Amino acid sequence: MDGYIENENAYPDDEYIYNETFIGEDGEEYYYEEPLISLFDVVKEYDKGTVKALNGINLDIFEGEFVSIIGPSGSGKSTLLNMLGALDKPTRGKIYIDGIDLVKEKDLSEFRQEKIGFVFQLHNLIPNLSVFDNVQIPLLPTGMSNKEMKEKASEIIHAVGLDDKKKQRPNKLSGGQRQRVAIARALVNNPSIILADEPTGSLDSKTGEMILNLLMEMHERYNVTLIIVTHDNGVAALAERTIKIKDGQVIEDKYNY
Numbered sequence: 001m002d003g004y005i006e007n008e009n010a011y012p013d014d015e016y017i018y019n020e021t022f023i024g025e026d027g028e029e030y031y032y033e034e035p036l037i038s039l040f041d042v043v044k045e046y047d048k049g050t051v052k053a054l055n056g057i058n059l060d061i062f063e064g065e066f067v068s069i070i071g072p073s074g075s076g077k078s079t080l081l082n083m084l085g086a087l088d089k090p091t092r093g094k095i096y097i098d099g100i101d102l103v104k105e106k107d108l109s110e111f112r113q114e115k116i117g118f119v120f121q122l123h124n125l126i127p128n129l130s131v132f133d134n135v136q137i138p139l140l141p142t143g144m145s146n147k148e149m150k151e152k153a154s155e156i157i158h159a160v161g162l163d164d165k166k167k168q169r170p171n172k173l174s175g176g177q178r179q180r181v182a183i184a185r186a187l188v189n190n191p192s193i194i195l196a197d198e199p200t201g202s203l204d205s206k207t208g209e210m211i212l213n214l215l216m217e218m219h220e221r222y223n224v225t226l227i228i229v230t231h232d233n234g235v236a237a238l239a240e241r242t243i244k245i246k247d248g249q250v251i252e253d254k255y256n257y
Contacts, residue, residue: 001179002189004197015122015242024181025151027134030069033062033098034099035060035061035062035063035096035103036061036062036063036065036097036098036192036193036225037055037059037061037084037095037096037097037193037225038059038060038061038094038095038096039057039059039060039093039094039095040058040094041056041057041058041084041092041093041094042054042056042057042058042059042083042090042092042093042094042095043055043056043090043091043092043093044076044079044083044088044090044091044248045091046244048093050219052248053076053079053248054076054079054080054083054090054248054249054250055076055134055247056093056248056249057080057093057249057250058241058250058252059243059253061225061227062225063192063223063225064223064224064225065225065226065240065241066216066219066225066228066236066239066240066241067082067225067226067227067228067229067239067240067241067242067243068227068228068229068230068235068236068237068239068241068242068243069228069229069230069242069243069245070230070231070232070233070236070242070243070244070245071231071244071245071246072231072246073231075246075247075248076245076247076248076249077229077245078197078229079231079248080230080245081195081197081227083095083102084097084118084193084195085104085112085116085118085195085225085249086105086108086111086112086115087112089102089103090103093166095139096195097111097115097192098115109202113138113141113189114189114191114195115143115191115192116191116192116193116194116195116199117138117185117186117187117188117189117193117194117195117224118186118190118194118195118196118200119179119182119183119186119194119195119196119197119215120182120196120197120198121197121198121199121201121202122200122202123178123179123182124182125170125178125181125182125185127169127170127171128164128169129169130165130167130169131162131165131167131168131169131170131173131181132153132154132166132167132245133166134170134181134185135152135153135156135157135184135185135188136149136152136188137185138149138185138188138189138197139152139153139188139189142189153184153188154166156184156187156188157184159184159187160180160181160183160184160214160218161180161214162177162180162181162184162226165177165181174207175202175203175207176202176207176210176211178195178205179200179203179207179211180214181213182199183199183211183214183218187218187222187224190222191224192224192225193224193225193226193227194215194218194219194224194225194226194227195227195229196215196226196227196228196229197229197245198229198230198231199211199212199215199228200212200230200232200235201230208235212235212238216238226239237256238256239256240255240256240257241253241254241255241256242254242256
């Protein structure tokens, strides 16, 4: 029977070793699974090195995983999310996403456009644009035709259950509906990864639960890797895997089921 093991050292000395097979002690053939995301000894310093927001992070995340990152305020979890989203570069260390070295990559904006979808605690919608136009914005630089963009935006708006709101502006929507728009906007360009920073933090518990259920549904439907930053243990436990951060270091990395 075919199988795999997770390789904890994805790119030693910048050499790719994936898809190599070997024979296990049971006589079966196995192969190394390539992580979608790999971090090696990642350090992020501020104030001329006096503050270490991240202090030697080593981490692999695999395609299709649902991962929660949890930790107290100031633990470094949001800084880590910025690294994963190519919004910032580390002071030292290596970050690879889908085989791309983010430390060396020059055009991070194009990388984000192609690979990453963001969902923030505050939805960051453009107030004078309709739901449809907000969702369509990430498609504008892609070179798609107007027809293709409209079809794609309509498909995603339907997926998040807002067909009847597509002409509305954000100020006419509830908090939960605005966050649904933000999720649609994050998904519309078919990203490999969705990064959600406290996506339920500004919502009441019932609405927050609905948004989490929607994120999990979209994760499964589109097979997108979902990474949520949260301070809430209940939210973190919904993920397949939870990574706990404290003082800029991973102190626990466990699978929940």
